[in-house]
Amino acid sequence: MGKLSVNYLGLALKSPLIVSSSRLTSTLGSIKEAEDSGAGAVVLKSLFEEQINQYINTMQPTHSYPEADDYTSFYIKSHSVEEYLTLIRRAKELISIPVIPSINCYTSEGWTGFAKNIQDAGADALEINVFFLPTDRKKSSAEAEKVYFDLIEKLKKTITIPVAIKIGYRFSNILYMIDQFYMRKVNGVVMFNRFYEPDIDINKLDIIPASIFSNENERRMVLRWIGMASAQDIKIDISASTGVHSGADAVRYLLAGANSVQVCSVLYDKGIPFLKKMNSQIETWMDNNGFASIGDFRGKLNYRNYKKPIVFERTQFMKYFSSED
Ligand SMILES: Cc1cc2nc3c(=O)[nH]c(=O)nc-3n(C[C@H](O)[C@H](O)[C@H](O)COP(=O)(O)O)c2cc1C
Numbered sequence: 001m002g003k004l005s006v007n008y009l010g011l012a013l014k015s016p017l018i019v020s021s022s023r024l025t026s027t028l029g030s031i032k033e034a035e036d037s038g039a040g041a042v043v044l045k046s047l048f049e050e051q052i053n054q055y056i057n058t059m060q061p062t063h064s065y066p067e068a069d070d071y072t073s074f075y076i077k078s079h080s081v082e083e084y085l086t087l088i089r090r091a092k093e094l095i096s097i098p099v100i101p102s103i104n105c106y107t108s109e110g111w112t113g114f115a116k117n118i119q120d121a122g123a124d125a126l127e128i129n130v131f132f133l134p135t136d137r138k139k140s141s142a143e144a145e146k147v148y149f150d151l152i153e154k155l156k157k158t159i160t161i162p163v164a165i166k167i168g169y170r171f172s173n174i175l176y177m178i179d180q181f182y183m184r185k186v187n188g189v190v191m192f193n194r195f196y197e198p199d200i201d202i203n204k205l206d207i208i209p210a211s212i213f214s215n216e217n218e219r220r221m222v223l224r225w226i227g228m229a230s231a232q233d234i235k236i237d238i239s240a241s242t243g244v245h246s247g248a249d250a251v252r253y254l255l256a257g258a259n260s261v262q263v264c265s266v267l268y269d270k271g272i273p274f275l276k277k278m279n280s281q282i283e284t285w286m287d288n289n290g291f292a293s294i295g296d297f298r299g300k301l302n303y304r305n306y307k308k309p310i311v312f313e314r315t316q317f318m319k320y321f322s323s324e325d
Helices: 028-036 049-059 068-094 111-120 141-158 174-183 216-229 247-256 265-270 274-289
Strands: 006-008 011-013 017-019 041-048 099-105 126-130 163-167 188-191 198-201 206-209 237-240 260-263
Touching (some): 017 274, 041 049, 041 068, 049 068, 049 099, 049 111, 068 111, 099 111, 126 141, 141 163, 174 216, 216 247, 237 247, 247 260, 247 274, 265 274
Parallel strands (some): 017 041, 017 260, 099 126, 126 163, 163 188
Antiparallel strands (some): 198 206
């Protein structure tokens, strides 16, 4: 393995850069391009829990005849699930880097048994992208968190390949959640997903989608939590996601303690081959700083290793409000 090699979810990656789940990983052509451009692994575009549940229902021989329109939608959904399994099989034949399928899910009902089909198709690991927006003010955060735990427990009973959970950062206590994932034998946590958010067009007086692509400033929401999570005394891998637009950004997350770094928006902007440049930027930085391997500097600036860990805890702008510091 070369000097950019890392271990993530027990898989040997030749680069810490992973192309994250999106349309960029939805075809064999783009997946091959990712490998040729130096990606360490690919996370396939997500399959939705609803698609899987529809698929399971259409497979039931006792199911009553659906109406024609429903039938069409059922067919399309089952078809896309079959296509997804084919994509995994073909990707495994075509490329040698790890192939990590992804499922968007928000309940533990129905779909989890299907993960076995993904494993049987040859997946190296599974990433689950779990999120549901709490919209019920009567529902406690503990109830919401339990959904994550139930789901993981069911999944871990179904499959033996490594599981990574992709989460958002809106938890009362992220470190508690990660600890609970670890206790349930989750192998990795992807920090963090970036969600569809609404915006307002004041000229049209309408709700419009906010930009789906990230910028580098969004790193600020991620760095602290990677620095804190990687310093915990637990063996759970971390994959950074959101705001990685250059090799330097990847280095920042690795210094904070990430095991791998996922890349999406910048590749929509600059094309998948930009990964080559990012890898060479990381190598140049390592050469300039005397690091022979990623392991030599990974986590060097996390909460445990940094000389003033208090900076990770600081949330208020003391410097601007007082004469001290
Ligand atoms: C167009 C687009 C489609 C995406 N689709 C998915 C998806 O299907 N599943 C998923 O887990 N994340 C999806 N994401 C989120 C990305 O995988 C990634 O986590 C997010 O964009 C943050 O990374 P970035 O800052 O490098 O863009 C998508 C992002 C974009 C921009």
